[in-house]
Amino acid sequence: MNIQFKKGVLELCVLSLLSRDDYYGYELVKKISNNVRISEGTIYPLLRRLTKENYFETYLKESTEGPPRKYYTLTKKGHEAKEELSNEWYDFVSRVNSLIEEEDISE
Amino acid sequence: MNIQFKKGVLELCVLSLLSRDDYYGYELVKKISNNVRISEGTIYPLLRRLTKENYFETYLKESTEGPPRKYYTLTKKGHEAKEELSNEWYDFVSRVNSLIEEEDISE
DNA sequence: TTTAGTACCTTGTATTATTAGGTAGTGTGT
DNA sequence: ACACACTACCTAATAATACAAGGTACTAAA
Numbered sequence: 382m383n384i385q386f387k388k389g390v391l392e393l394c395v396l397s398l399l400s401r402d403d404y405y406g407y408e409l410v411k412k413i414s415n416n417v418r419i420s421e422g423t424i425y426p427l428l429r430r431l432t433k434e435n436y437f438e439t440y441l442k443e444s445t446e447g448p449p450r451k452y453y454t455l456t457k458k459g460h461e462a463k464e465e466l467s468n469e470w471y472d473f474v475s476r477v478n479s480l481i482e483e484e485d486i487s488e
Numbered sequence: 489m490n491i492q493f494k495k496g497v498l499e500l501c502v503l504s505l506l507s508r509d510d511y512y513g514y515e516l517v518k519k520i521s522n523n524v525r526i527s528e529g530t531i532y533p534l535l536r537r538l539t540k541e542n543y544f545e546t547y548l549k550e551s552t553e554g555p556p557r558k559y560y561t562l563t564k565k566g567h568e569a570k571e572e573l574s575n576e577w578y579d580f581v582s583r584v585n586s587l588i589e590e591e592d593i594s595e
Numbered sequence: 596t597t598t599a600g601t602a603c604c605t606t607g608t609a610t611t612a613t614t615a616g617g618t619a620g621t622g623t624g625t
Numbered sequence: 626a627c628a629c630a631c632t633a634c635c636t637a638a639t640a641a642t643a644c645a646a647g648g649t650a651c652t653a654a655a
Binding site for chain 1: 616
Binding site: 491492495512513514515517528529532533536551553554555556557558 | 602
């Protein structure tokens with residue numbers, strides 16, 4: 382998978398997942414990994430950045446399977462960002478597709 | 489438009505356009521700009537990199553409207569790269585879409 | 596002569612994903 | 626008791642690439 386494609390899209394993936402439920406970091410890595418190759422070293426700095434920008438609030442919860450889990454909840458600002466970013470994503474994809482699909486008869 | 493989305497995609501745009509016709513750099517900027525915001529400072533280094541990787545060959549042609557134009561032609565390697573990259577692109581988009589619409593591809 | 600448009604190019608900066616680690620708790624097998 | 630795998634958090638250094646902001650030079654029109 383092309384690494385570069387992912388830039389900016391992981392933020393959308395995280396926001397989208399969190400718009401439906403609270404998740405902890407490690408869980409997000411697992412979920413996203415099902416579709417897009419991703420490593421922990423990518424997610425944790427991203428979560429910290431988005432927390433700093435007030436897209437999330439966090440809370441800790443004990444676990445019986447390891448250390449405490451840090452859950453992330455979308456704020457109102459986070460929900461708005463998710464809406465905007467997903468609109469941008471769909472728009473972007475359709476622009477790229479129409480650019481790379483312009484058929485040329487002379488071929 | 490989200491800058492990050494563009495990473496890696498411009499290479500696909502350039503390869504796709506050139507798979508149908510020869511273009512010169514300035515012309516590529518204009519064409520791509522119709523759909524995706526792009527600046528010259530992005531395209532010229534990209535063209536140099538892809539030329540170095542033998543995806544293109546180039547030739548100069550006089551112009552009556554300014555300095556000589558440097559045209560780019562896809563090599564066989566360039567055509568193959570275009571095929572591979574566009575397949576990766578479609579795959580990537582569908583993976584991201586199913587993730588943000590919440591259905592795991594693995595099912 | 597000046598300006599706008601065409602057409603090429605480069606340097607430095609910002610952003611972000613990756614690699615490759617580290618720390619620590621829990622459960623399983625020997 | 627001990628080693629190991631798995632869970633779960635985190636960081637530092639590096640690589641890739643788009644951008645802004647410049648520059649050079651040619652042509653045509655005002």
